[in-house]
């Protein structure tokens with residue numbers, strides 16, 4: 175039997191202590207999330223669409239990830255290893271898990287949910303690979319569109335390649351790669367800027383978030399809130415495709431216009447009345463709520479650490495196409511971003 179040195183034993187003890195503290199911390203977050211759900215008062219499925227396991231470069235099994243998803247108060251997750259589809263077998267028998275895949279396609283990656291076959295990118299162009307992925311999977315998105323924490327940053331040209339994806343797609347507005355406590359970082363901040371620029375050019379981009387956990391304890395940093403009719407892979411995918419979802423680190427939100435939910439394209443006469451409604455809940459307290467249109471803040475509401483805020487904003491419909499989206503910051507800086515509502519002038 176191999177004997178561990180005193181130094182190694184001390185390191186192991188430190189690691190164990192760290193892991194235990196992480197579990198306690200995440201349980202606090204789970205308690206906050208449970209309270210937030212009650213305050214929000216509307217059923218929403220909290221889904222981690224992006225996780226890794228030993229089937230690629232993750233450190234835990236799919237079963238361990240499944241346990242953490244429950245511990246950290248989420249409803250469902252997808253096992254999305256890189257170049258494998260063995261995770262499809264591993265989620266069998268779990269009632270809160272589906273499978274997917276996250277291959278690299280050159281510098282960018284593509285996320286697929288519920289693909290029936292292993293996706294092998296041809297690497298000719300991200301646009302062509304994205305279209306092929308769409309034929310194989312009922313939901314496809316772009317993970318970490320500007321790079322990931324701490325040092326992987328895409329060049330402006332690499333980021334611009336997102337324009338090859340066509341007039342509508344889904345993209346991670348928050349990615350948790352290499353983060354154990356809080357997901358939102360400088361790469362997500364940049365993703366938000368790129369998002370507003372592409373939205374401003376008329377591209378419709380659904381907001382999703384994934385922990386990108388390579389370690390089971392990293393699950394829970396960020397997730398996608400999905401207004402799915404049921405807690406199942408097909409129902410979640412259907413809602414994601416309609417844009418009935420938001421990216422979040424803790425806050426629950428709802429955003430609608432003239433009674434239509436986020437993700438909707440509303441055709442209205444110019445100058446017609448647009449009545450936006452929002453409801454935001456966070457048991458940790460809300461610091462601010464912003465309604466953004468065409469890259470500008472239309473309304474900024476100070477949260478005063480309230481746990482629930484509901485409100486309206488009335489606007490005249492624009493004369494040219496425009497998007498409206500809601501974003502929030504919690505008292506401890508945690509972020510959430512709605513999928514936009516799109517307004518198009520009726521002919």
Ligand SMILES: [Zn+2]
Nearest residue numbers: 226231256388
């Ligand atoms: Zn990886």
Ligand SMILES: [Zn+2]
Nearest residue numbers: 224276317386
């Ligand atoms: Zn990943």
